[in-house]
Amino acid sequence: MTGVNPMDVTAVTANSFAMPFVSPSYPRDPYRFASREHLIVTYRTDPVTLRGAWTGPAALELRLHASAPLTDLPVLEVISGVHLIADLKLVLAKLSTITSPFEPLPTESFIMNSFQDKVALITGAASGIGKEIAHAFAREGAKVAIAEMRKEAAEAAAADIIAAGGIAMGVAMDVSDEAAVNAGVDSVHSAYGRIDILVSNAGIQIVHPIESFPFAEWKKMLAVHLDGAFLTTKACLKHMYATNSGSVVYIGSVHSKEASPLKAAYVTAKHGILGLSRVVAKEGAKHNVRSNVVCPGFVRTPLVDKQIPEQAKELGISEADVVKNVMLKETVDGEFTTVEDVAAAVLYFAGAKTKALTGQSLVVSHGWFME
């Protein structure tokens, strides 16, 4: 690179809008012009290429990651090496103008790995907690796969992320159906070439007293939560083992550690998730795969909204009392846990540089349950 005559920055600026709307490498995912600089900033290069070519303040960020294929660089004529220097200058000029939340610089720190170019598959991500987790990964630069029961819901959720400038795909997948899980996971691997993170989040809730809990509903609960966690883990681990890295994060619950009336199947399933995660931590260790559980308290999502009238009926109290005296009674501040609270914990585990926390779980519950 040393000795190459850099292209004039103004020429690059003039040519920059020649970039195609649709990436040749990701034909379904149109890039927004607004995020072009970010994609260039995160264009994969290696430190050797940069050495001597650029000593400016962006060098640290530029070392990090890849997302823009060479063919997408905003110059009409790609002259080997030269485009890089010119783009670096363009990027430096534009860095201060980046404002969209989907255009962060990579967040690599001494605590966290960056998610730029990582592939995160999240089950049940068209709604509630999973949806926020998917957006959070996308905001941090990951390619996100939304695995959902209904194809339309999966694609609509992915379209939301793409419209906001992220990279996402929707996958139809009933997590309790082995064939659907295997096909869905393989389709994500075919599209993105890797799977780095699995967030096993899909879940349902059914409340009954044990003496009248329909057996079919008990089996359905265990199928979605436990079969789903097992099948998606099994399907993703083979791809993670192949790259000798990966992170599995399960969405457990305070009910992984605590019991409540009417929730026999849910409490049983959520306790089971802890066991599965610990085995994954032990078996995955030699493949550099970590495993953790995030255990939220009550989060105001459709799953909880459905329970409020059901519990009011079963317990013979008002809906307001269910919220105040059942769901939030033991919290320190009477507040619901938020989807953002949960997503932050998931991203922490998924990005953690240390392997010291593998096998652990974290309760995120406004003090409802402390350990």
Ligand SMILES: NC(=O)c1ccc[n+]([C@@H]2O[C@H](COP(=O)([O-])OP(=O)(O)OC[C@H]3O[C@@H](n4cnc5c(N)ncnc54)[C@H](O)[C@@H]3O)[C@@H](O)[C@H]2O)c1
């Ligand atoms: N909301 C809470 O208070 C709370 C608390 C602790 C744990 N959790 C757990 O968080 C996870 C997400 O729950 P939420 O509150 O966001 O609920 P939600 O109902 O908003 O979202 C659940 C998603 O899972 C999907 N899903 C259900 N069954 C599926 C299947 N078989 N295959 C694929 N997708 C399926 C649904 O379509 C939905 O999009 C669940 O595992 C739940 O048990 C929720």
